[in-house]
């Protein structure tokens with residue numbers, strides 16, 4: 001594929017570790033989601049976390065509203081490998097317990113914990129275990145004084161709220177944190193993050209809160225997160241959708257792919273189709289998206305209905321199909337073979353999987369740096385690393 005025409009200059013943030021996943025600095029922008037099962041239902045929650053991991057989640061957040069949920073969190077933690085953020089409101093005892101039980105990050109606002117000794121206890125526990133804290137400011141739950149001062153949620157109010165929590169951590173000399181400033185309004189969110197990005201060095205967790213359902217929420221998130229990410233702001237993202245959490249991960253990666261920030265899985269390039277199409281573009285793309293969902297290796301696949309744009313796009317992709325008489329399949333920029341309409345989906349799947357296997361094999365055999373297009377940093381895969389590790393490295 002051709003090189004991106006726009007270079008994003010990423011804000012340099014201090015790197016923190018959420019379990020084994022680095023967030024900030026030059027680390028790949030981590031994509032996260034949150035479970036929506038009852039945390040006390042350990043089996044369902046573990047199943048959902050594993051499903052999120054299967055579609056590429058780097059980090060998963062689990063809400064822990066009670067001590068019973070905290071104990072369940074401990075059992076969940078033992079059964080999954082993806083880092084888990086424990087989401088806690090107010091109750092410092094829950095924070096202390098999940099820290100003991102292996103939480104990889106605590107989402108708790110220091111200003112909401114209450115008495116100084118309690119704040120010290122939580123921060124001390126996080127420090128002893130090297131667990132970061134995520135400060136999460138939300139326009140819907142601003143402190144009463146700030147609501148009074150600003151009259152309504154504003155970007156300045158969000159930043160001031162975050163600074164209050166940050167000041168508490170500063171006083172305790174605790175720098176191992178990240179911050180989110182979420183509103184459901186795109187501009188309010190963008191302006192708040194822009195401002196805070198100039199004031200602190202910690203990583204920023206981006207999100208548009210209560211964004212909406214699958215379609216409207218994806219659009220809103222793509223615009224808001226896209227604006228910030230294009231400016232180099234943001235170290236981890238969560239797309240909030242009133243939908244299956246797995247969709248949040250998929251949309252998150254689609255946003256990163258669109259900006260050439262991070263590649264994971266197939267990036268489909270498809271024409272909208274029209275009466276010139278030589279095959280049914282829409283059903284072909286839908287069928288392939290479903291069939292190739294398990295692929296994590298980054299690859300561009302173009303599906304174009306006719307010769308107007310077909311050959312040009314197909315040549316630029318790793319695997320491309322240009323509709324025509326006959327339909328022509330391109331591999332790595334070169335015309336490879338003809339395909340009949342009836343075989344299109346099966347043949348495209350076969351060729352893509354063969355290409356994925358070839359690349360994984362090449363990388364497993366390689367003693368030098370990865371030759372694939374990995375847009376989030378120089379990555380080296382040694383021959384000793386197995387394919388699972390190779391995939392992880394390739395996808396950042």
Ligand code: SF4
Nearest residue numbers: 271273274277305306
């Ligand atoms: S590439 Fe061809 S089929 Fe696709 S929208 Fe354009 S003209 Fe129509």
